[in-house]
Amino acid sequence: MPKPTSLINHKVTTKITNGFTLIELLVVVAIIGILAAIGIISYSGSQIDSRNSQRSSKITVVSEALEKYYDENGEYPSCAALTTDVSTITTKTLNGLDPEALTTPSGTKGTSSFLSSCNVNPSGLSTDTFAYVGGTTQYTLQYKKEGTGETISLKSRREVATGTTYALTLAASPVAGGTTTGAGTHNSGSTQTITANANANYSFVSWVGETGCSGAASHTIVMDTAKTCTAYFTPTTIAIPATPTVTVTQPTGLTTAYTWGAASCPGNTARYQYRYTISPAGSDSFIVSTDSTSVTFTTSVEGQTYTVAVQAECYNAAAASGMSAAGSGSYLRPITYKTLTTVAGTGGTVSASGSFVTGSTQTITATANSGYLFNTWTGDTGCSGAASHTITMDANKSCTANFTATPISAPSAPTVSANTVGATTTWSWGAASCPGNTARYQYKFTYNPGGYDSGWLATASTSVGFTTSTEGVTYTVTVQAQCYNAVTTSAWSGSGSANYTRPITYYTLTTAAGAGGTVSAGGSYASGSTPTITATPNANYNFNSWTGSTGCSGVASHTITMDANKSCTANFTASGYTLTLNYSGSGSVSGGGTYASGSTPTMTSSPSGGYLFSYWSGSTGCSGVASHTITMNANKSCTAYFIPPFTKPGTPVITYTNDGSYTRWSWTINPACPSYSTMYSRFGQYIASGGSVYWVNNYTNGAPPLNLTNTGSLATMTLYVLVKCIDNNNSLNYSVDSDTGSKNWP
Numbered sequence: 001m002p003k004p005t006s007l008i009n010h011k012v013t014t015k016i017t018n019g020f021t022l023i024e025l026l027v028v029v030a031i032i033g034i035l036a037a038i039g040i041i042s043y044s045g046s047q048i049d050s051r052n053s054q055r056s057s058k059i060t061v062v063s064e065a066l067e068k069y070y071d072e073n074g075e076y077p078s079c080a081a082l083t084t085d086v087s088t089i090t091t092k093t094l095n096g097l098d099p100e101a102l103t104t105p106s107g108t109k110g111t112s113s114f115l116s117s118c119n120v121n122p123s124g125l126s127t128d129t130f131a132y133v134g135g136t137t138q139y140t141l142q143y144k145k146e147g148t149g150e151t152i153s154l155k156s157r158r159e160v161a162t163g164t165t166y167a168l169t170l171a172a173s174p175v176a177g178g179t180t181t182g183a184g185t186h187n188s189g190s191t192q193t194i195t196a197n198a199n200a201n202y203s204f205v206s207w208v209g210e211t212g213c214s215g216a217a218s219h220t221i222v223m224d225t226a227k228t229c230t231a232y233f234t235p236t237t238i239a240i241p242a243t244p245t246v247t248v249t250q251p252t253g254l255t256t257a258y259t260w261g262a263a264s265c266p267g268n269t270a271r272y273q274y275r276y277t278i279s280p281a282g283s284d285s286f287i288v289s290t291d292s293t294s295v296t297f298t299t300s301v302e303g304q305t306y307t308v309a310v311q312a313e314c315y316n317a318a319a320a321s322g323m324s325a326a327g328s329g330s331y332l333r334p335i336t337y338k339t340l341t342t343v344a345g346t347g348g349t350v351s352a353s354g355s356f357v358t359g360s361t362q363t364i365t366a367t368a369n370s371g372y373l374f375n376t377w378t379g380d381t382g383c384s385g386a387a388s389h390t391i392t393m394d395a396n397k398s399c400t401a402n403f404t405a406t407p408i409s410a411p412s413a414p415t416v417s418a419n420t421v422g423a424t425t426t427w428s429w430g431a432a433s434c435p436g437n438t439a440r441y442q443y444k445f446t447y448n449p450g451g452y453d454s455g456w457l458a459t460a461s462t463s464v465g466f467t468t469s470t471e472g473v474t475y476t477v478t479v480q481a482q483c484y485n486a487v488t489t490s491a492w493s494g495s496g497s498a499n500y501t502r503p504i505t506y507y508t509l510t511t512a513a514g515a516g517g518t519v520s521a522g523g524s525y526a527s528g529s530t531p532t533i534t535a536t537p538n539a540n541y542n543f544n545s546w547t548g549s550t551g552c553s554g555v556a557s558h559t560i561t562m563d564a565n566k567s568c569t570a571n572f573t574a575s576g577y578t579l580t581l582n583y584s585g586s587g588s589v590s591g592g593g594t595y596a597s598g599s600t601p602t603m604t605s606s607p608s609g610g611y612l613f614s615y616w617s618g619s620t621g622c623s624g625v626a627s628h629t630i631t632m633n634a635n636k637s638c639t640a641y642f643i644p645p646f647t648k649p650g651t652p653v654i655t656y657t658n659d660g661s662y663t664r665w666s667w668t669i670n671p672a673c674p675s676y677s678t679m680y681s682r683f684g685q686y687i688a689s690g691g692s693v694y695w696v697n698n699y700t701n702g703a704p705p706l707n708l709t710n711t712g713s714l715a716t717m718t719l720y721v722l723v724k725c726i727d728n729n730n731s732l733n734y735s736v737d738s739d740t741g742s743k744n745w746p
Contacts (some may be wrong), residue, residue: 673725
């Protein structure tokens with residue numbers, strides 16, 4: 001049983017406050033899904049039951065109608081009678097049956113769901129179709145239940161005993177006069193009712209045919225044999241209406257209106273026919289039908305009488321009264337006159353002008369002269385047309401005939417050939433074919449490279465000649481032909497052309513540079529070409545001249561025509577030289593600058609800060625004393641070197657070794673000689689017999705060891721050594737001597 005509302009509300013409030021767990025949410029969703037599925041299944045089942053109930057009801061209604069048909073006709077409808085269209089079934093076969101009874105619940109409203117086949121176990125039977133099995137003597141109505149697929153059958157209440165049957169055929173004459181009922185196949189001895197139904201505007205006359213056919217419009221006939229009966233109908237008679245009264249409305253322009261009153265046709269419809277005639281022109285429209293009570297015509301031709309005669313008739317779908325007597329009305333257009341002026345353009349003549357009755361039709365004719373064709377008429381309304389045509393004189397008119405020259409076909413494209421002799425080429429072509437006319441030509445002379453184009457030039461000749469001497473150039477002549485006479489010309493033909501290329505001769509250009517510059521390279525060039533030769537002087541030189549073959553002379557850069565092998569030399573003259581002075585160490589230099597060729601400026605070096613001038617180095621002429629001249633016969637760069645002042649070297653410290661035959665002496669100094677200087681040594685020995693030092697050598701560039709033989713006076717000795725540091729550029733002899741060092745041996 002459901003819980004109290006307050007408790008339910010309490011639970012909801014608690015859940016809102018504390019929140020649902022995931023498991024609780026899943027349980028709720030599952031319950032909702034189950035309830036929804038149960039509801040859908042229940043609803044779907046109810047729908048199916050409802051549709052099956054409708055199928056049963058519809059089949060029952062059709063069955064009752066079939067039984068009623070049997071009561072009236074002694075048999076059931078044929079298969080064809082019950083499987084035709086809905087309208088025929090519900091108005092003729094099962095008259096009065098609700099059309100919806102023929103349609104399944106899922107079928108389209110207004111259509112029959114009955115299968116076209118009436119066989120037992122018909123194919124196609126489904127929940128969307130009905131089946132009528134059998135017919136005439138008995139039937140079975142069938143349908144399938146939706147949901148189970150079970151076939152439900154409803155059989156006829158009666159079954160006619162099978163025996164001899166006869167066909168009863170009914171017809172209507174005319175077909176439009178009415179309809180019949182009662183036709184079909186019936187049992188022998190049965191009594192059938194045949195009925196003739198007259199359509200609107202028709203009356204029944206009689207039945208004609210086999211025994212039993214004659215009688216009233218609806219009567220019975222005994223089916224003792226096959227019978228054919230025809231019902232005859234006749235249209236209802238209609239009285240002829242009165243003669244129409246035609247009224248003519250006098251025109252204010254070029255049209256006239258003819259009107260008449262509506263014919264009196266009680267219960268029927270009126271229609272008319274009219275005849276429109278023009279006299280004395282003799283125009284006749286003959287009989288024209290209309291439902292209108294008026295017509296309008298153009299009545300513009302003067303002197304003509306325009307007449308409309310009208311008849312009326314009453315009719316319906318079955319009969320007509322016949323036409324009434326004719327009523328008529330006429331209008332006469334008064335005569336006026338208009339002027340026609342004709343003019344001929346160039347190339348022809350025209351027929352004469354004149355004054356003509358307004359509305360009359362006059363013929364205008366244009367005749368082309370020889371060599372011309374008629375083109376058009378231009379001018380007022382009606383002028384345009386063929387060369388000879390009529391024109392209606394409804395106003396003053398002026399017409400001009402225009403002519404064009406007879407066209408001439410364009411000739412074929414000329415075939416052009418080129419023939420070269422020496423420096424000249426002649427281009428020629430055959431004469432164009434221009435039957436009955438004259439030929440003329442236009443040509444265009446071009447050559448490339450060079451880009452020359454003469455444009456089109458006229459000529460009556462079939463050849464042209466041009467100088468074609470420039471090597472490597474392609475010369476082209478393009479020709480077109482045209483036919484013409486005194487009147488016109490053809491279009492230009494297609495183009496024909498021929499080329500000639502002058503072969504190229506090559507010459508060698510040799511270039512050379514004198515002292516003081518460079519030249520552009522030579523090469524091999526086509527005859528007649530004009531390469532550029534360029535002389536470029538070096539620094540402190542100027543270009544002087546070109547010398548050599550014809551065309552060499554000129555400015556430093558110019559073109560030369562290669563009409564032979566050529567050799568060109570560029571000559572330069574000096575323009576001055578630069579003397580650049582630099583120094584290394586502490587000091588300064590002076591005398592640098594730009595000087596004329598051959599001049600002898602003085603260059604000077606000045607040491608500072610206790611430094612000493614050592615030497616000059618660089619270009620030719622740089623070496624020398626601190627200040628000296630230099631000859632400027634080229635750009636020169638000289639550097640002066642300054643060295644720090646010399647310090648006194650250390651006293652030599654002497655050592656030796658002895659191998660019995662020689663004593664090997666060596667020495668060192670500390671401090672040593674500066675890096676910009678070289679150590680020179682001088683050594684000697686003390687000779688006891690002389691009581692003095694004997695210096696063996698002068699200062700020489702070198703360092704120990706020194707090997708001395710242990711013999712004679714050298715058996716015992718004292719070695720003395722002096723050291724001198726001399727700058728590396730010893731030409732200036734900057735030096736400092738050490739103190740003398742000595743060593744006794746042994």
